[in-house]
Amino acid sequence: EDQVTQSPEALRLQEGESSSLNCSYTVSGLRGLFWYRQDPGKGPEFLFTLYSAGEEKEKERLKATLTKKESFLHITAPKPEDSATYLCAVQGIREIKAAGNKLTFGGGTRVLVKP
Amino acid sequence: EAGVAQSPRYKIIEKRQSVAFWCNPISGHATLYWYQQILGQGPKLLIQFQNNGVVDDSQLPKDRFSAERLKGVDSTLKIQPAKLEDSAVYLCASSYANLNTEAFFGQGTRLTVV
Numbered sequence: 001e002d003q004v005t006q007s008p009e010a011l012r013l014q015e016g017e018s019s020s021l022n023c024s025y026t027v028s029g030l031r032g033l034f035w036y037r038q039d040p041g042k043g044p045e046f047l048f049t050l051y052s053a054g055e056e057k058e059k060e061r062l063k064a065t066l067t068k069k070e071s072f073l074h075i076t077a078p079k080p081e082d083s084a085t086y087l088c089a090v091q092g093i094r095e096i097k098a099a100g101n102k103l104t105f106g107g108g109t110r111v112l113v114k115p
Numbered sequence: 116e117a118g119v120a121q122s123p124r125y126k127i128i129e130k131r132q133s134v135a136f137w138c139n140p141i142s143g144h145a146t147l148y149w150y151q152q153i154l155g156q157g158p159k160l161l162i163q164f165q166n167n168g169v170v171d172d173s174q175l176p177k178d179r180f181s182a183e184r185l186k187g188v189d190s191t192l193k194i195q196p197a198k199l200e201d202s203a204v205y206l207c208a209s210s211y212a213n214l215n216t217e218a219f220f221g222q223g224t225r226l227t228v229v
Contacts, residue, residue, distance in 0.1 A: 004157075006157075034217060034218075036220075041222075041225075042222055042223070043119070043206050043208075043220030043221050043222050043223050044158070044206070044220045045220070046217045046218075046219065049217055087157055087158075089157075102148075102160055102163055102170075102171055103148075103158075103160070103208075103218055104160070105150075105157030105158045105159070106157050107155075107156055107157045108156075108157050
């Protein structure tokens, strides 16, 4: 069974204070690792997909990286509008191909950026 | 492009009552998911449809939860009877048929069971 663990559970940053979020995963075969952002009262919003170790993706102040066991989401010089819960999810290889679409999520990291 | 639509946004019911949630996925998306998100936790998959067939319902409490996706488009999730521990946000998501494609989520329905 796929497992995802995110740390820390919560992170308080000052505006401009860069930091990293960790996502450790266990999966029999990785199809993809996904990062989502979730604002209070809303559904998760897609950020990135990573497929293989060594891959990196960037979007504004966010950069996601992937190794064979974990992924990091780096937040560079964050602003208050980056405050949100960041969710990591994996898609594992399944015997039934269609079932491989299933996303297994971690518990998320709640990020608060203070001005 | 219209997103995933869900209704209602909020629902409060008493325990042992029944409730139903509705989801309209993004047009052309063959895969539809229902997730349960308890406060402070990540979403947990309840059921996955590929067109109108069930692909994965291994974590669906089948004694009280049911879901259907008629004609491979809209879907409904029902709880009967509800328990206090069913209080959560129920998220619907959809994705294109191919693997390795991201899922797009609706706003969710916040259910409170009292």
